[in-house]
Amino acid sequence: MRAVAGRFVAVMLALGLIASTVTGARADPYADALAAFTADSFDQTIEGINGVAASGNPLAATVIAALQDGRLLFSAQSRRVFIRDRLDQLLDAATGQAAAGPLPDDLAPVRLNNRLRRIVEAALGSLTLMAPDPGKRLEAAQAVFKSKDANALPALDQAIAGETDPRVKQALVEARAAVVLYLDNASDAEKIAAIGVIRERADQDALALLGGLPITAAPAVAKAAADAIASIQSNLAVWDALQNAWYGLSLGSVLLLAAIGLAITFGVMGVINMAHGEMVMLGAYTTFVVQEVIRARNPSWFDYSLAIAIPLAFAVSGFIGILIERGIIRFLYGRPLETLLATWGLSLILQQAVRTAFGPTNKDVGTPSWMSGSFDLGQMTITYNRLWIIVFTLLIFLGLLAILRFTRFGLEMRAVTQNRAMAASMGIKTSRIDALTFGLGSGIAGLAGVALSQIDNVSPNLGQGYIIDSFMVVVFGGVGNLWGTLVGAFTLGIANKFLEPYAGAVLGKIAILVLIILFIQKRPRGLFALRGRAVEA
Amino acid sequence: MSGNVPRPLAQTISALSTAALASAVGQAVARALDRGALAFLAMVAALAVLVVVLSLAVPADSQFYLSSYFVSLWGKYLCFALLALSIDLIWGFCGILSLGHGAFFALGGYAMGMYLMRQIGTRGVYAHPILPDFMVFLNWPELPVYWYGFADFRYAAFMVLFVPGLLAFVFGWFAFRSRVTGVYLSIITQALTFALMLGFFRNNFGFGGNNGLTDFKDILGFNVQAPGTRAALFAASAVALMIGFIICRVVVSSKFGKVLVAIRDAEARTRFLGYRVEAYKTLVFTLSACMAGVAGALYVPQVGIINPSEFSPANSIEAVIWVAVGGRGTLTGAVIGAVLVNYAKTQFTSGILAPYWLFVLGGLFVAVTLLLPRGIVGTLQHWSQEWRQRGRNTPESERVREAAVRAAE
Numbered sequence: 001m002r003a004v005a006g007r008f009v010a011v012m013l014a015l016g017l018i019a020s021t022v023t024g025a026r027a028d029p030y031a032d033a034l035a036a037f038t039a040d041s042f043d044q045t046i047e048g049i050n051g052v053a054a055s056g057n058p059l060a061a062t063v064i065a066a067l068q069d070g071r072l073l074f075s076a077q078s079r080r081v082f083i084r085d086r087l088d089q090l091l092d093a094a095t096g097q098a099a100a101g102p103l104p105d106d107l108a109p110v111r112l113n114n115r116l117r118r119i120v121e122a123a124l125g126s127l128t129l130m131a132p133d134p135g136k137r138l139e140a141a142q143a144v145f146k147s148k149d150a151n152a153l154p155a156l157d158q159a160i161a162g163e164t165d166p167r168v169k170q171a172l173v174e175a176r177a178a179v180v181l182y183l184d185n186a187s188d189a190e191k192i193a194a195i196g197v198i199r200e201r202a203d204q205d206a207l208a209l210l211g212g213l214p215i216t217a218a219p220a221v222a223k224a225a226a227d228a229i230a231s232i233q234s235n236l237a238v239w240d241a242l243q244n245a246w247y248g249l250s251l252g253s254v255l256l257l258a259a260i261g262l263a264i265t266f267g268v269m270g271v272i273n274m275a276h277g278e279m280v281m282l283g284a285y286t287t288f289v290v291q292e293v294i295r296a297r298n299p300s301w302f303d304y305s306l307a308i309a310i311p312l313a314f315a316v317s318g319f320i321g322i323l324i325e326r327g328i329i330r331f332l333y334g335r336p337l338e339t340l341l342a343t344w345g346l347s348l349i350l351q352q353a354v355r356t357a358f359g360p361t362n363k364d365v366g367t368p369s370w371m372s373g374s375f376d377l378g379q380m381t382i383t384y385n386r387l388w389i390i391v392f393t394l395l396i397f398l399g400l401l402a403i404l405r406f407t408r409f410g411l412e413m414r415a416v417t418q419n420r421a422m423a424a425s426m427g428i429k430t431s432r433i434d435a436l437t438f439g440l441g442s443g444i445a446g447l448a449g450v451a452l453s454q455i456d457n458v459s460p461n462l463g464q465g466y467i468i469d470s471f472m473v474v475v476f477g478g479v480g481n482l483w484g485t486l487v488g489a490f491t492l493g494i495a496n497k498f499l500e501p502y503a504g505a506v507l508g509k510i511a512i513l514v515l516i517i518l519f520i521q522k523r524p525r526g527l528f529a530l531r532g533r534a535v536e537a
Numbered sequence: 538m539s540g541n542v543p544r545p546l547a548q549t550i551s552a553l554s555t556a557a558l559a560s561a562v563g564q565a566v567a568r569a570l571d572r573g574a575l576a577f578l579a580m581v582a583a584l585a586v587l588v589v590v591l592s593l594a595v596p597a598d599s600q601f602y603l604s605s606y607f608v609s610l611w612g613k614y615l616c617f618a619l620l621a622l623s624i625d626l627i628w629g630f631c632g633i634l635s636l637g638h639g640a641f642f643a644l645g646g647y648a649m650g651m652y653l654m655r656q657i658g659t660r661g662v663y664a665h666p667i668l669p670d671f672m673v674f675l676n677w678p679e680l681p682v683y684w685y686g687f688a689d690f691r692y693a694a695f696m697v698l699f700v701p702g703l704l705a706f707v708f709g710w711f712a713f714r715s716r717v718t719g720v721y722l723s724i725i726t727q728a729l730t731f732a733l734m735l736g737f738f739r740n741n742f743g744f745g746g747n748n749g750l751t752d753f754k755d756i757l758g759f760n761v762q763a764p765g766t767r768a769a770l771f772a773a774s775a776v777a778l779m780i781g782f783i784i785c786r787v788v789v790s791s792k793f794g795k796v797l798v799a800i801r802d803a804e805a806r807t808r809f810l811g812y813r814v815e816a817y818k819t820l821v822f823t824l825s826a827c828m829a830g831v832a833g834a835l836y837v838p839q840v841g842i843i844n845p846s847e848f849s850p851a852n853s854i855e856a857v858i859w860v861a862v863g864g865r866g867t868l869t870g871a872v873i874g875a876v877l878v879n880y881a882k883t884q885f886t887s888g889i890l891a892p893y894w895l896f897v898l899g900g901l902f903v904a905v906t907l908l909l910p911r912g913i914v915g916t917l918q919h920w921s922q923e924w925r926q927r928g929r930n931t932p933e934s935e936r937v938r939e940a941a942v943r944a945a946e
Contacts, residue, residue, distance in 0.1 A: 015543055073742075100783070177855075188804065206870075266720075270720075272720045272723070272724065328903060328907060331907055332906060333909070335910075336719055336720045337634045337719070337720065337723065338906040338910065340634070340636075340720060340723060341854070341857060341858065341861060341902050341904075341905075341906050342902055342903050342906040342907065344854050344899075344902055345858075345898070345899040345900065345902020345903040346899060346903060348895045348896075348897070348898055348899030348902070349895070349896055349899035349900065349903075351895065351897075352893075352895035352896050352899065355892075356892065379609075394774065468727065468728055468731050468850070471724045474727060475721060475724060475725070505602070506735045506736070506738070507736075507739075509732070509735055510732045510735055510736055513728045513729070513731070513732040516546070516725075516728070517711065517712075517725055517728070517729070518710075518711070520715065520717055521711055521714075521715040521722070522715075524715050524716055524717050524721070
């Protein structure tokens, strides 16, 4: 291994020597290249770019970057080139020092067109391959991988030899393979080896690279490329499925959040709360208000805004829920259809009230730093906010299970769900349980609002978008059992995301609705139905 | 056997059976139309005649003149009244709370809209002889198969009844057979109309996407904008409402209607008595959907547009509140409720009070369910009954009746 590396270094040195002798033969390639910029012709500018990039001058990267930003100025009369730096100071491009003496008065930026911009990017890519910052080097390697610029090959070889960071090295090797693959004078064996490297990369870019191979390629190369494409595609299909499953889990967690409160009120009281979506909306607006207060008073607390909003949203939505139960719903027991209408009316009132108070436009709810950004897992991209929402949902779910299982309130709630009359006979105050259940369900809706404020538009219509979906979850999962809601939500979420690529978002949704309608033919009371005589009453 | 019957005899039999059928229908109608119903029909007829006369025969500068805006506005109310009637038939008498009746209304409307689109012909923006404008715009090569035949009014009129009826039949057959009842059914009907809305919003469904169908020119050769056509459409709406009302009265006063009420009040008991509950429900649901389709078909030429927002679940629920305001299970109440609420809506949303309309509507939902569960007409009927019976009342009968009322709710 060491011997190979040693030989490699030797070759590189030899190459470097040749290069330096070649450059030495001419007066000053850097100055010549710079002069090309003063011609104000696109072709000359290309020569200038390539010349500067190949010169090895330490100023090369600065010059090309300035050119890219339109900060490279030239004077046609004096045939001099200047860089305007970020402090608006003029530097002489030849020396890198502040421009001395009187400035020519015909300064104009060197012009670029789209063709040139690509060349600039490629040149910059190969120039930054040896930048001290590994992030920059990685970026440069990716740029070369995309540009397949043959001029970058010597720089690549040099960079690969000197690279210590394994990730960057990998990227460099892949970039080199991409260049070799598109090199006219590379041998078939080299190209096939390059295909092998690219095949290992196995992502969408690799696929594009192999797919773009000219048809004039030798049969052996073409075959290797076709094999690699097939292998990458099957690999990508797996990752695609995983990514879809992840999106599905994410959607499912959102559905679960929105539906879980609905499920307990429906399970315990047999009441459909059409204003449930508005409880979600109130939770989101609570988050908005908390953030506004923090922004105005103490911006350094912004990262804790959600932590502050969570109990507040629970309290606001829960309190309003209890008010609704005490003020309206308790007069309508035994008349579920009327309850449905009354709560629909309430939802209209709440929506309009929020619209009057906050205006009809979307409100900007910020994302704390620990929830923004994303990371890659293989070929999947996972955003932190989605990840946190799944965690949050599962925590709420487990918390609710614990309340139902281990507290006196939970015990009484389960008793009322199973047989209201019997529970009342045993001394449980069913009306108190009803009010508390409704409060709990609404409070959880408020929590859902905090989470949804991170991924959806906070507007008065926020809740409406979720209400039908969460009903579907409840109908599908069955009432009286939280596990039903969990399974229902994740099934619908994942099914939705897997149907989407085939049927499109809207048709996928329609298909889900039709499937649910067919499903309740088989199981009218959902997946996890309560059994027993009491349920039929 | 029947081939051996001499021809004159066969004719006599058929004439007799026609006469028998006619007299049976006559009897049913006569039984159905009590004094209140006749008074209601007379009022609708009088309104229709009055509006037509005042809009056509009175000079425009007279203070009695009705503008064609007013005529189509009230025509719209009558269509809503017919929709409310169809909801009252199933909700008031069979306990089926459909939150998706707007879907049938809109389907009827789309069938009529398709006829009206085909009538535009070369007068569209793109002047294509066959394709409607939006299809030219979206580069459709030819008319989709399901648009065939809509140039013919009779076919379109048939589809106005058939499409909502078929959907209601299939949906009802699935839903009622598996005994989906109560709030479950309400939610599923809501999902149905929601799914249809999503579908019709799509351009590739071939119904004009979110712009829907509009820019109508002619109906049966008459300009839809002309005052005469508007008055005729108003009269047609009034006639449709009267016919719908008579059908509903006949249904609810027949034995079939009694079974419906039995299903509403005690579904399991009715089933155990040997009635095919799902068959009754499917039939009345389909009938109701056809009525809603007719209402939609009359609505479209009067407002001049049909678009997917007619499918929105909110519209269907709003229609339910019309029935609740007027009085569930009273038929006349549904009509009165629809006109009242929509009149209020027009008044509110056209003035400075527009932002408060949703408060009023929402408050109406809450107030009616809490304070006026019988609705306006139901409450009036209840009072008059109480007042009439006060003299010969015994505590016993009072209690029985109260129990019956409670069961009905």
